[in-house]
Amino acid sequence: MSLAEVFDRVDRDTSASLERLKAYCRLPTISAEKRAQPETAAFVRQLLAEVGFEAREYSVEGGPPVVFGELTVDRAKPTLLMYQHYDVQPVDPLDEWRHDPFDPIIEDGRFLARGCGDTKGNLIAQVLAVKAWQEAEGRPPINLKFVVEGEEEVGSPHFPAFVHEHRDLLHADGATIEGGDHLADGRPRLELGCKGILYVDLVCRTAKVDQHSSYAAIAPNAAWRLIECLDRLRAPNGRIRIPGWYENARTPQPEELRYLRKTAMKVDDLKEYWGVRSLRGGSDPYRVVRTLVYSPTCTICGFVSGYTGEGTKTVNPAVARAKIDFRLIPGMRIEAQLERLRSYLRTQGFDDVEIVPHKESLQPSAISLDERVVRAAVEGARDATGQTPEVWPWSPGASANAFFNEQLGVPSLLGPGVSYDGSNYHAPNENIRLSDFRLGARHVAAMFARFSSSPTP
Ligand SMILES: [Zn+2]
Missing domain, CATH: 3.30.70.360 (Alpha-Beta Plaits)
Structure with missing residues (x-):
């Protein structure tokens, strides 16, 4: 199998996928306002069905449907589960947007619309990676599952019950969960769990x-x-x-620290961005990121x-x-x-x-660098970008890792994705860089190959 051919297909289909992303982002799926939920769930189901997934909407009592899709290529191959959400944050303050948040535009190498980074762009890039494999090799090298919920931005009130009820459906050898920022220089960042x-x-x-x-x-x-x-x-x-x-x-592990020592975090940029004089950890990027992650x-x-x-x-x-x-x-x-x-x-x-x-509390959870899904994501990043990704043992934010790691027993990490540190999640002028979208899709495609070949530890 030739990864170069798959990458080539990703590049060729990128503009068509961005058009698809525009259509997805035109749906104003603000979960806090219960807007556009049925039509967005239908859009996602359709999107997955088009690339050969057996896709269906699962109704959830008291909430919008969860979309689940499955593509089995060979039962002897490992299965990767990808979690995303189709809902977005509210758009206020509206007057700070330079454009209508639900009328996506492309300008200066960026795609602007509410939800393009968090996380509609991730799903479209993942689907692009699947399509590229199909065009280049007839099918992806592993079995794939998608689970896409519609209430993440309001704390996923019904998702734990869904996970509990559909344990068998969601069974997999590894999972990727939303996330997936890129650094200023385009290197992807992977987080192996969350606080x-x-x-x-x-x-x-x-x-x-x-x-x-x-x-x-x-x-x-x-x-x-x-x-x-x-x-x-x-x-x-x-x-x-x-x-x-x-x-x-959990105390810092030498292998984790080895990655953090190479961090590309820019302490001065962060201070200027926030308008603060100093950060705990001082001016050394390694000490700052270590303090951020482990405190x-x-x-x-x-x-x-x-x-x-x-x-x-x-x-x-x-x-x-x-x-x-x-x-x-x-x-x-x-x-x-x-x-x-x-x-x-x-x-x-x-x-x-x-x-x-408050009931919105979430358990911390993280997996080790030795997990197959982690190795595949790290190696895949090298294949796709030619660079070593930034790897954090967990995200300083909270996420759904515990549901996957503990309730389902499926090791999960945050990323790969298509956003970057300036994506303005939850804020006006949410945007992604087109270069990250293309590299993000390549990263996902390469990760499939690595996931298929890397041995289970
Ligand atoms: Zn969000």
Whole structure:
């Protein structure tokens, strides 16, 4: 089999695929507004059927359909499962878009439209890779499955139940999950899992009603009380003060660090982009990326108490509320960390602070560099781009890896994909670079070949 011929087909069919991506992005599938869901599910089913997949929509109680497609070439060959989502984020603030977010355009080597990076472009590039194999060799070198859901951007409320119900359908030897950024120089980045997230509200009530602030001399103040509590959670250097918090966190492996040492992260670009003076980890890219990846975090996402409007209002608030997200490292578990938080606040005497966990929490999960799916993605990146990809042991964000790794027993990674660090996910002017789209499709095509040949460890 000739990968050069497959790449050639990818290049030749790229413009037709971009037209297909335009049609896909014209569907305004904002899941938060429940828009265009049935027609987008039908579009995806059709897209998969056109390249020979046995594709169908699975109805999901209370949610939009999940599209599943399967292409079996040879039962003796391994099977790769690809997860994407067909929904997109809302488009506000609309006046910051240079173009209509649902009228895709191509300009200066970029494709602009809501959802092109997150993740409609990924699906079209994957389908392009399948087509290229069919044209060059008659069929792909492995068995393929797609699962495409429509509610990822609102926290996938029905996907876990779908996974649970359709374990057999989703069985595979490895999985790729959305993601797949490229660096400024075009090198792909692969992430072998994700951090988890434990999201809680901390609510402190010190009185039945607010008081006139002249009574502050004798009455408790909920805002001060909650601030004292928050101050006990985290040291100024970012270290979380809760006993045992780090106990089960996976420690850096030499092989992981070998990849991170070669990181192409640009610390100055990041500082300028955010408008910050310094980053934890200093100015050395390796130390910054190592800190980013391996540090659990405790973040005050919001804090509300008392009067916050125009002018003055003298009030001693009875209630204060903080929204806190804890990012967890693989090895940690949401339930155990929540219990540690509870017992810590109790022993510190904060019985007046209520912990309200949110159901949007996600477990951390990551696989090792030795997994077949990882080797195939890394080698495939070299075949497609001639360069070693950037490989992170996990993403600093949260994703669905735990569903695949743990519930299904299918090792999963984030990527390959078609976006880049400037894709403006969830923001106005979402875009992808045409060069990343073409290389992303080549990467997927090469990964199929490597997945077919690399031995299972
Ligand atoms: Zn998203």
